[in-house]
Amino acid sequence: MGLRLHSAFLAAPTAIGVLIGSLIGTRVLVRLKNKRIRAVFLIILGFLGIQMILRGLGVL
Numbered sequence: 001m002g003l004r005l006h007s008a009f010l011a012a013p014t015a016i017g018v019l020i021g022s023l024i025g026t027r028v029l030v031r032l033k034n035k036r037i038r039a040v041f042l043i044i045l046g047f048l049g050i051q052m053i054l055r056g057l058g059v060l
Helices: 002-031 034-057
Strands: none
Touching: none
């Protein structure tokens, strides 16, 4: 019983956050150029890749 209640308290804010993020994201993406979007994704993926490598090496 406790696990189900805990899941509900996590699922509701997550669903609200996804909804708000998708609404904001669609409005922002319409205004940005393709090159800008690619640059942002490149930076994010590069950061995540470096972080994964460092964690795999035990540095982080």
